[in-house]
Amino acid sequence: MHAIRIAFYLTGLLILSFGVTLTIKSDLGAGPWDALNVGLSTTIGLTVGSWVIIVGLILIVINALLLQEKPDVFAIFTILIVGGLIDFWLLYVLNQFDPTGLLFKIIVLMLGLIFLSLGIAIYLQAKYPLIPIDRFMLAIQHRLKVNLMVAKTIAEITALILALLFKGPIGIGTIIIALSVGPLVQLFFPPLERLRKKWS
Template sequence: MKIRVFFYLIGLFFMGLGVTFTIKANLGAGAWDALNVGLSKVIGLTVGSWVFVIGVILMFINAFITKGKPKFLAIITILLIGFFVDFWMLVVFKNMFLDGMVKQVVSLLLGIFFIALGVSMYLQTKFPANPIDQLMISLHERFSLNFMVAKTIGEVVALILAFIFQGPIGIGTIIITFLIGPIIQMFSKPVSARYDLLLKR
């Protein structure tokens, strides 16, 4: 159980860090994060608060896709993700401003790395998934899509919504939209192998 909780919490911790790096890169955030930032600027509330609100909405959408019941335990996951995002954004990196394209690109790439690693880690635990990642799983289960395709579909939908709400869309958004799925796929096997090895100890 300790290993499961460790992977779960560290995975969400890394996700929050990755989201912050992609936003701070100022090259365009990931589609869902761009949506949350846009909603934060247009309506108010923190980015982390919108992570929670959008997550709750997606819980019901996922239930509709799978023709099942909403996974209400996922509220714990989205609360933690929202908390970690606000922790990194408003406490640790509140005054971080990147000057120069090299620093921005490095920040973007670090963000993609940590998001993909975080998703791969916490999904191993079988604890309630972030509704955004559950959308990927729901599409995978309902339509037999691989994770790369399912993740990309969700990202494109979020990209359209982010555009509507004037979120920070840029070249970084496009890069994240089409790279995050394949990188999660790439991390899945080695992370799963490490997780299984630790469980056997």
């Protein structure tokens, strides 16, 4: 049972990070949080994956304060894996990949969106602690007593404002990703849940 959960967890993070990398490479705008990490990397230095880890650590502390509970230590492993994988894809696998032409960029963005959403739906099957970004949404919901959609919107707008401040890659892709990830995860989740239960 644990082996299956770990397999879903690691596979999901691998696919998720590949999707994030494709959205960045599309040059049409990354998701708000990924745009923030790219902006921080460009403005201050360090790799995008390093900023995934740093921002994740900051969010773990913020989430603990908002939820009035101990920091989610296990989530540190998640952000270390995701940060490392994003740098792996960006620096070693797709470092020479530079889509040209609007149609090709749109295809890359759409593929990135699909992989990103699929990866989230897979990693959620493991029932392990959430990525700090997802936990932040729940912490906002708890603190402000709003529904999940409002909490997600607040979290995404927060990241978007910060990404703009640090000159992150904001574009039409950012809006598409922000609006589409939730529905796509909802689409992928049920069949993956059935698959996990079958294998368990």
